[in-house]
Amino acid sequence: MNTLTSMLSPLGKLVVIGGTMETARRASVSAWNGFVDSFFLTAHFSEEDYPYDWLMHWLSKQPAWGRSREFEITTRSAGRAGLTDATAGDLEEEDEDDGTLVHGRRKRKVAFQPSIDTTHTIYYRGHWLRITRTKRFPEYGHGSALKISVVARNNDILKKLVLEAKKDYEKDAEHRVHIFLADTTYQCWRWNGARQKRPMSSIVLQPGVKDMLLADCKDFLCSEEWYAERGIPFRRGYLLHGVPGSGKTSLIHSLAGELGLDIYVVSLSSKGMSDNTLTTLMGHVPTRCILLLEDLDAAFTRSVSRDGSSTGAPTSTTTSSTTQTTTAESDGSTLSLSGLLNSLDGVAAAEGRLLFATTNHIERLDPALSRPGRMDVWVNFTHATKWQAEGIFKCFFPYKPSTVAASENVPTDASQKNLPLPKRKASTHAIPVLSEAEISELAKRFAEAIPEDELSVAALQGYLLKNKTRPRECVDEVDEWVIEQRETREKLKKEKAEKEAKEKKEAEEKEKKEKEEKEAKEAQRGKGSERETRAQRKPVLKS
Numbered sequence: 001m002n003t004l005t006s007m008l009s010p011l012g013k014l015v016v017i018g019g020t021m022e023t024a025r026r027a028s029v030s031a032w033n034g035f036v037d038s039f040f041l042t043a044h045f046s047e048e049d050y051p052y053d054w055l056m057h058w059l060s061k062q063p064a065w066g067r068s069r070e071f072e073i074t075t076r077s078a079g080r081a082g083l084t085d086a087t088a089g090d091l092e093e094e095d096e097d098d099g100t101l102v103h104g105r106r107k108r109k110v111a112f113q114p115s116i117d118t119t120h121t122i123y124y125r126g127h128w129l130r131i132t133r134t135k136r137f138p139e140y141g142h143g144s145a146l147k148i149s150v151v152a153r154n155n156d157i158l159k160k161l162v163l164e165a166k167k168d169y170e171k172d173a174e175h176r177v178h179i180f181l182a183d184t185t186y187q188c189w190r191w192n193g194a195r196q197k198r199p200m201s202s203i204v205l206q207p208g209v210k211d212m213l214l215a216d217c218k219d220f221l222c223s224e225e226w227y228a229e230r231g232i233p234f235r236r237g238y239l240l241h242g243v244p245g246s247g248k249t250s251l252i253h254s255l256a257g258e259l260g261l262d263i264y265v266v267s268l269s270s271k272g273m274s275d276n277t278l279t280t281l282m283g284h285v286p287t288r289c290i291l292l293l294e295d296l297d298a299a300f301t302r303s304v305s306r307d308g309s310s311t312g313a314p315t316s317t318t319t320s321s322t323t324q325t326t327t328a329e330s331d332g333s334t335l336s337l338s339g340l341l342n343s344l345d346g347v348a349a350a351e352g353r354l355l356f357a358t359t360n361h362i363e364r365l366d367p368a369l370s371r372p373g374r375m376d377v378w379v380n381f382t383h384a385t386k387w388q389a390e391g392i393f394k395c396f397f398p399y400k401p402s403t404v405a406a407s408e409n410v411p412t413d414a415s416q417k418n419l420p421l422p423k424r425k426a427s428t429h430a431i432p433v434l435s436e437a438e439i440s441e442l443a444k445r446f447a448e449a450i451p452e453d454e455l456s457v458a459a460l461q462g463y464l465l466k467n468k469t470r471p472r473e474c475v476d477e478v479d480e481w482v483i484e485q486r487e488t489r490e491k492l493k494k495e496k497a498e499k500e501a502k503e504k505k506e507a508e509e510k511e512k513k514e515k516e517e518k519e520a521k522e523a524q525r526g527k528g529s530e531r532e533t534r535a536q537r538k539p540v541l542k543s
């Protein structure tokens with residue numbers, strides 16, 4: 001032995017000692033894990049499921065979690081509530097006031113999250129919890145999970161923890177709507193963010209539309225037994241159709257906020273969407289939520305543009321038959337109409353969900369898709385009416401409430417009557433606060449200048465946004481703006497027509513050229529074969 005030691009160089013000794021120590025460390029870690037596994041109760045929470053979010057949100061408020069000595073820094077908030085607690089290690093610039101805007105830029109909260117595979121011990125209700133964040137799919141580099149271990153006789157303490165985290169999460173998430181997007185690669189739903197709820201009063205639609213929809217959704221959500229007794233599948237579909245920028249998507253977000261539901265968005269024309277993927281996704285939609293199918297007419301076209309030339313219509317090559325595969329493209333997207341219908345109301349489809357579908361071209365939808373039972377309520381969205389123009393103007397400009405009772409000019413839609421006065425900080429925008437009477441008068445003048453059913457509400461919103469600090473000038477200049485809009489539209493129309501004509505001409509020329517080339521080739525081939533025949537004939541003649 002002595003000879004062996006003396007033979008090793010100092011570097012070799014170091015390697016041997018280091019190796020022995022590392023082996024000892026690994027052995028002790030695995031012995032400790034074995035001990036933990038035999039005495040501890042362990043619960044696993046995967047990122048794809050809600051309890052993970054509840055716990056991450058709860059943990060973000062625990063000082064011990066924030067004291068982690070090894071952490072990741074992220075600008076994505078901990079948990080879907082989109083809320084982090086400053087005590088849990090959020091980083092904010094210290095010299096800023098409490099405003100959310102700094103020099104016109106929104107402050108970004110930076111959150112500290114303990115790194116993957118580090119373990120934390122947190123004291124909770126008389127128990128020490130060992131909490132570890134792990135990777136679910138280390139080979140793909142995504143998918144976190146939480147492992148919580150505790151020494152206890154039964155799992156009551158874990159149940160209490162999950163319930164407390166859930167309550168806490170729901171309290172903080174009350175003012176937000178969570179959006180989930182379909183991931184066609186992993187066939188699962190990915191959380192995409194939490195948006196502030198949009199008040200229904202900020203959506204200006206013809207009187208009664210919002211109330212009707214809200215009442216219908218509420219009635220559906222509390223009619224589970226009624227549906228079960230009659231053997232009707234507990235699902236309801238709403239088809240919102242009409243011109244772009246008329247408030248379809250905004251209304252759905254607003255309804256989700258009002259009903260306290262999350263939104264699951266599927267873009268049927270996305271890459272990799274197939275019958276199987278859609279069916280799997282539909283099977284994973286939770287019972288109470290809004291399922292949103294956007295641009296239903298584009299589902300079978302993969303057209304990026306949604307202009308008149310995009311063919312979402314059921315044609316002989318696309319959706320003429322409900323069993324025909326409509327697209328089988330290089331991107332692996334093979335969604336058929338029958339696949340879509342099956343996933344919407346097949347056995348795997350979730351019960352209790354509200355299906356909302358939007359389209360700009362209702363005439364292009366296959367009747368099987370829009371029939372009652374799939375789409376029970378249809379709502380048409382048009383360009384702005386004068387009534388809407390007046391409503392949206394009032395939404396935009398704050399006014400000093402007068403002591404006089406609300407004017408009879410105020411829109412009569414129930415939710416519109418309770419328009420909250422827009423709150424603002426004196427320092428953010430220099431918006432003059434006018435009297436209620438003056439705003440009503442300006443709103444009326446604004447509405448008079450807006451042509452009925454010609455401009456989108458989104459366009460009106462754009463104009464008002466541009467003039468958000470100049471209510472009076474905004475009304476004075478609106479006539480000019482309408483003329484500008486018309487001119488722009490005409491110009492765009494002309495340009496589009498020219499482009500189409502040019503494309504048509506080019507296509508015709510190309511076709512003509514191809515035809516000529518083909519004819520020339522055929523003629524060439526004809527000459528060649530004639531020569532060949534003559535050459536073949538010659539020896540025959542000679543012989």
Ligand SMILES: Nc1ncnc2c1ncn2[C@@H]1O[C@H](COP(=O)(O)OP(=O)(O)OP(=O)(O)O)[C@@H](O)[C@H]1O
Pocket residue numbers: 202203204205242243244245246247248249250251358359360381392457458459461
């Ligand atoms: N009726 C409305 N009331 C209030 N705001 C509206 C209304 N219509 C449109 N807007 C505003 O216009 C913008 C676009 O609206 P939204 O995306 O909801 O329209 P859409 O009908 O879904 O359009 P698209 O068909 O192109 O998806 C939003 O910022 C929204 O605030």
